[in-house]
Amino acid sequence: MTEKDLIPSAYTNQVDKGSFEWSAPSNIALVKYWGKKANQIPANPSISFTLNNCKTITKLAYERKEDTNGISFDLLFEGQPKESFRPKIEKFFERVAGYLPFLEEYHFTIDTHNTFPHSSGIASSASGMAALAMNLMSLERELNPAMTDEHFYKKASFLARLGSGSACRSINGSVVVWGLHAEVEGSSDLFGVPFTGDVHEVFRNYKDTILLVDKGEKQVSSTVGHDLMHGHPYAERRFAQAHDNLSAIKKALTEGDVSAFIGIVESEALTLHAMMMTSMPYFILMKPNTLEIINHIWKFRQDTGIPVCFTLDAGANVHVLYPESVAVEVLGFINAELLVYCQNNQYICDEVGTGALSLY
Incomplete structure (x- = not known):
């Protein structure tokens, strides 16, 4: 799969308003990703455990607007406006706009919170961007109901990566590889893929x-x-x-x-x-x-x-x-x-x- 495969053709359906809600977990890298090329491409492959309890829960409400001049959204964190988060979300929307051509057609309300304290020192960008990407893909699947699950999850991981590199490892579980590696079937620099090996039982409930x-x-x-x-x-x-x-x-x-x-x-x-x-x-x-x-x-x-x-x-x-x-x-x-x-x-x-x- 290439980046061109992730650019949609004309949508077959139309929706005016609605909402979705997803949770996405944080993850902890076992082999670390450190160093990147342009467009959030990793300099080396990484592998991570997807976590279970440290999650971001994001609700995305959308409503079609009359004008299509730019992307508009309101952002709430724990129920309150959070202006300090806006620049990162704006940059994310700019990066993904070419892959989600519907973005300028709607006004979005993003309501998000973490299951762990924001000030706890646990990185929330991975879980936050992953949860937002899942919501956006849910809307795109409404516009294109024929979308396969495989495409849905790969593109969600691709989009999350453009928000925060390690976020692409927070879509699937429980062990995820991101970055091209000769011994991992289907591995890619563009998105994370579930580990293809049979994980031994000792690691399945690791703490x-x-x-x-x-x-x-x-x-x-x-x-x-x-x-x-x-x-x-x-x-x-x-x-x-x-x-x-x-x-x-x-x-x-x-x-x-x-x-x-x-x-x-x-x-x-x-x-x-x-x-x-x-x-x-x-x-x-x-x-x-x-x-x-x-x-x-x-x-x-x-x-x-x-x-x-x-x-x-x-x-x-x-x-x-x-x-x-x-x-x-x-x-x-x-x-x-x-x-x-x-x-x-x-x-x-x-x-x-x-x-x-x-x-x-």
Whole structure:
């Protein structure tokens, strides 16, 4: 499928007003996407767990308008106008307008909220853009009822990517690959695809407890961070490493090799931060308490043999990953030893989920 395949021909139906509502989850990358080309194309492939509890729920109401001079919308966050969000939505609409020619024909009301606190330090752009893309595709399917499910979900992932790169991994679950990879059938730089392998049962109900070390704004935006990979002295080797690690984690996920999974996931997390520390300008996104948590996890795993590990996004918070079979022991460890390093002792319990869900 190419970008041209995602540009619709004339619609066969007409609708004047209505609404849709979708939830879409956040996701956590196991092999990290870091660095991008033009038009939100990833510099390397990535693979993620789709989460279950950390979601954005978005209702999209639409009504045909008389004029077609530009895109118009109202935006509500948790029931209140949120002007600070408008620029990102406006940019998103500009990027997708060529693929959704109906946009200028309607006035939209976007009413959105998260199931997790917006100030929690959990990235909401992936879930937010994914939920909005699902709503827009629901309207396009009203205009073109013959649309197949395959086209619906691929185009939704494509659109979400234009809003926030990792959002394309929040459409389907539970394991999603984004970016062209020689060993993943159907993989594409344009959209995320469900992992084609048979995921071993140990990973099907994997847990992710998110330790909120720092709930403040990011020290550096994702866009700026990705741009720092241009001309980075280690960029090309990093991109090759991501391909190798995706091959290795693909094998671990199908064989149930938790030990190999742990090694890849933790190395990927530290590599992401190493790339930021060796860029120009350079950034240290971890906090002292991030390192304390990592060291405690390593000691706990060594002392007990319990297969718990960590990963990180481009920030200070720690995702603690572990099989469902050891949840009691790991949660006991978190409460006894790690909460002291969390801001206001806060953490979020999540697990592998199944992707976006229609609520209408």
